[in-house]
Amino acid sequence: MVTSPDDLKYKLFTRRAGLVSAGMLVLTSGLVGRLYFLQVVGQNQYKLLADKNRISLRLLAPERGRILDRNGHGIAINRTDYRVNIIPEQTEDVEATLAALKSFLPISERRKRRILRAVKRQRAFLPVTVAENLDWETFARVNINIPDLPGIQPDMGITRYYPEKDLMAHVVGYVSSVNAREIGADPLFELPGFKIGKNGMERVLDQRLRGKAGNSRVEVNVMGRVIRELSRTDSISGDTLNLTIDxxxxxxxxxxxxxxxxxxxxxxxxxxxxxxxxxxxxxxxxxxxxxxxxxxxxxxxxxxxxxxxxxxxxxxxxxxxxxxxxxxxxxxxxxxxxxxxxxxxxxxxxxxxxxxxxxxxxxxxxxxxxxxxxxxxxxxxxxxxxxxxxxxxxxxxxxxxxxxxxxxxxxxxxxxxxxxxxxxxxxxxxxxxxxxxxxxxxxxxxxxxxxxxxxxxxxxxxxxxxxxxxxxxxPQEGESVETxxxxxxxxxxxxxxxxxxxxxxxxxxxxxxxxxxxxxxxxxxxxxxxxxxxxxxxxxxxxxxxxxxxxxxxxxxxxxxxxxxxxxxxxxxxxxxxxxxxxxxxxxxxxxxxxxxxxxxxxxxxxxxxxxxxxxx
Known part of the structure; x- marks a missing residue:
């Protein structure tokens, strides 16, 4: 029996269709398997990776412990730090804003160059410190004129203060900014403005005075901007030290x-x-x-x-x-x-x-x-x-x-x-x-x-x-005193x-x-x-x-x-x-x-x- 050309064409088409269908079935099965693996088997792993892109863990600096004399007078204490920041994305011209700000507080050319370098280095929505440790009068003048100072953000923090000035200098010493050699010793050292003991008791007892860092889990977008705080563990203040000195x-x-x-x-x-x-x-x-x-x-x-x-x-x-x-x-x-x-x-x-x-x-x-x-x-x-x-x-x-x-x-x-x-x-x-x-x-x-x-x-x-x-x-509570x-x-x-x-x-x-x-x-x-x-x-x-x-x-x-x-x-x-x-x-x-x-x-x-x-x- 002789096979007609049409029959040959039909058989050839059917064979090809079967092969294509089989290939599609294999590909579909692989895709479904991969989807199953990603969504079911690897769910926890990929959820964690997604959360890491969405959730940021941020350190909270502790308040430094106080140093008091034997009668409770403050020798090394903390006080409010009035400072001024600038948020670059909130002003069309950073230099113009700084020029306007100079009418209310001094900004040297050297300081201005450092601010502009920081502005270029950081993301536009992050604040850059312009001035700190301002007196109340200067801080108030800036606040009053905020409508004319786009991007300027008055802020309040905490800074170390020695009310007796030179009287106890050789006893308590002082704190100062972390230098490049010290920066990796503690994650806290990377926080802007964080200071450590550099001399005197501030240096020797720095660990006790420093306290323990807290943390804040915040949700951020792809640009790193904070959307909301998810959880918070407050920091623990440093120890209060009581000197025998009067x-x-x-x-x-x-x-x-x-x-x-x-x-x-x-x-x-x-x-x-x-x-x-x-x-x-x-x-x-x-x-x-x-x-x-x-x-x-x-x-x-x-x-x-x-x-x-x-x-x-x-x-x-x-x-x-x-x-x-x-x-x-x-x-x-x-x-x-x-x-x-x-x-x-x-x-x-x-x-x-x-x-x-x-x-x-x-x-x-x-x-x-x-x-x-x-x-x-x-x-x-x-x-x-x-x-x-x-x-x-x-x-x-x-x-x-x-x-x-x-x-x-x-x-x-x-x-x-x-x-x-x-x-x-x-x-x-x-x-x-x-x-x-x-x-x-x-x-x-x-x-x-x-x-x-x-x-x-x-x-x-x-x-x-x-x-x-x-x-x-x-001595601290529980410490023994030697006779x-x-x-x-x-x-x-x-x-x-x-x-x-x-x-x-x-x-x-x-x-x-x-x-x-x-x-x-x-x-x-x-x-x-x-x-x-x-x-x-x-x-x-x-x-x-x-x-x-x-x-x-x-x-x-x-x-x-x-x-x-x-x-x-x-x-x-x-x-x-x-x-x-x-x-x-x-x-x-x-x-x-x-x-x-x-x-x-x-x-x-x-x-x-x-x-x-x-x-x-």
Whole structure:
């Protein structure tokens, strides 16, 4: 049977149609399968990806914790920050708007260029900061004229503020903007205007003060504009820190040494609480928060009196005669001298082929320990220092906190230097000599201390020999307070030294007798010191030693004083150092007297007799 052409064409069409239909069926099945996978199997995954494009998680900056003094006065607080932003998409001409805004607040050309760069860099609907930390009058003027300032957006935020300005600068430090090296350390650092601690307690305790960030889940469109807030977790404010410092005492001490390059530390001798920690001159930490100018910073940096240095913990000085109590205790404890032995001072002390001198050119004659402390006889202390040796002196100094860092949450604290034989061999490559011991015996040579260490030394001496440590922060709830250990010393020997310190002020032969308190019921004891900053040559001694006031400022002695009061029941210790101030009895002792007198008057302490029996002074 012969197949016709039409039949062949039909069979060929049917075969092709079947193939096409089969192909379409396969494609349709694949498409349906893919749709099923996307909408059913992969639903959760693709919903999450869609949400990520639609939902934005944004950080909420926490409010920084406050720093308060012991009476609740604000030292570092937060206050409203009045600022002005510009939203580029809401103005046809950004430069014209800025030009109009200049009628109400100053905008430098440099600032204008920075604003325009930010406008180009950011999306048009995002605000760009034009000015911040405005006073209320300026902020109000801008608000009143908003109709004439298209795109301008007045705004209120929070900024750090130091109401006491330079009074507490060296204690609290300051905050400042995050720099490029720090930017990746914490997501919070990327928030516009976020600031962190850069100095002082603001820096050391930054984590506690910073708080914890919150977050806001917001719905945004494809351009990133916020449509609505979906959920919110509020931030947690930083801790409030309560200092042991008393603002009023701090203010009195700062005012008293306002014109000096000086340091004053005041402590409670029993608790170790620091009541004042003053270093002058200082600076205004608000300048760093707002953005200090290069000119102002250079002035601070190159000031010979070093206002950026916290002298109370960073300044290291020869203690001069304030160290003599340590030498006296070491000698008494070793039994190489007693309180009654008299040593002759003719103003010279020979050791090896070297002659050392007493500050009093005619000498003190025969003096016992109390008289030597009261009159600050150098020959007496040269003699007993060489007798007792540097090892015992070093050990005694360590018991009283010299050469120790106390870590009181203020950066840059120095250890000073409590020298020993081993230290000299390790650092100088030479053996310790008798002349070295004699120098240390009067607080010169290699020994160095900080004003904080001197105040700790006096506190431990007058509180009955308890190894109290300085504290600048009250403990948090639940924190334990350590009880200070007793220093293993003879109580009788401590009393001998205290008798000498009381005589410094209250006996006619004391070097600071002129500074005794004449108000009824007030008394204090202490020890003066004058630390040389340059060696006096033999030629100068042969002709005439220049008085401090005849020397250039940098060549004058440092003036020191350590004191305590009241005598019969010590409560406060104070240390004073006036850089290049000259004599301790004339410069530093009057400052300490005024500080203690202020505290006695303010606290209305029970009367303490100014006149004492001979065996109690």
């Amino acid at each position: 603002r009023d005492i701090q203010k009195f001490t700062a005012d008293r040494v306002r014109d000096e390059s000086a340091a004053v530390v005041v402590m409670d001798v029993h608790s170790g609480e620091i009541l004042a920690l003053t270093s002058t001159p200082a600076y205004d930490p608000n300048d760093f928060n707002l953005g200090i100018s290069q000119k102002k910073y250079d002035i601070l940096l190159h000031d010979a009196r070093k206002p950026l240095i916290n002298k109370t913990v960073q300044g290291e000085y020869p203690p001069g005669s304030t160290f003599k109590m340590i030498v006296a205790l070491a000698a008494l404890e070793a039994g190489v001298v007693d309180e009654h032995e008299k040593i002759f001072c003719n103003s010279k002390f020979e050791i090896g082929n070297t002659t050392k001198y007493c500050w009093k050119r005619q000498g003190h004659g025969f003096v016992n320990m109390v008289e030597a402390i009261a009159g600050s006889c150098d020959v007496y202390f040269y003699t007993i220092a060489v007798r007792v040796g540097i090892d015992r002196i070093h050990d005694m100094a360590a018991r009283f906190g010299l050469g120790e860092r106390f870590d009181i949450d203020i950066p840059g604290e120095k250890k000073g230097l409590n020298p020993s034989k081993g230290w000299k061999m390790a650092n100088r490559g030479s053996r310790w000599q008798g002349g070295d011991t004699a120098n240390v015996g009067i607080g010169q040579g290699d020994v160095l201390v900080t004003p904080l260490q001197l105040c700790v030394m006096i506190s431990r001496l007058v509180n009955g020999g308890m190894a109290v440590n300085p504290e600048i922060l009250f 200070p250990e007793s220093i293993p010393l003879s109580r009788k020997n401590i009393e001998i030294v205290l008798k000498g310190m009381a005589a410094v002020i209250n006996k006619p032969y004391g070097v600071a007798y002129a500074q005794r308190m004449k108000k009824p019921g007030m008394s204090f004891g202490g020890k003066t010191g004058s630390a040389q900053v340059r060696r006096i040559t033999k030629a100068e001694r042969d002709v005439r030693i220049r008085k401090n006031e005849e020397k250039p400022w940098r060549e004058r002695d440092h003036a020191l004083f350590v004191g305590y009061g009241p005598i019969e029941n010590p409560r406060y210790a104070v240390s004073v150092i006036v850089e290049h101030g000259g004599g301790g009895s004339k410069k530093a002792a009057p400052i300490a007297k005024d500080v203690l007198e202020f505290m006695f008057t303010r606290d209305k302490l029970p009367a303490h007799s100014q006149t004492h029996k001979e065996d109690n002074v």
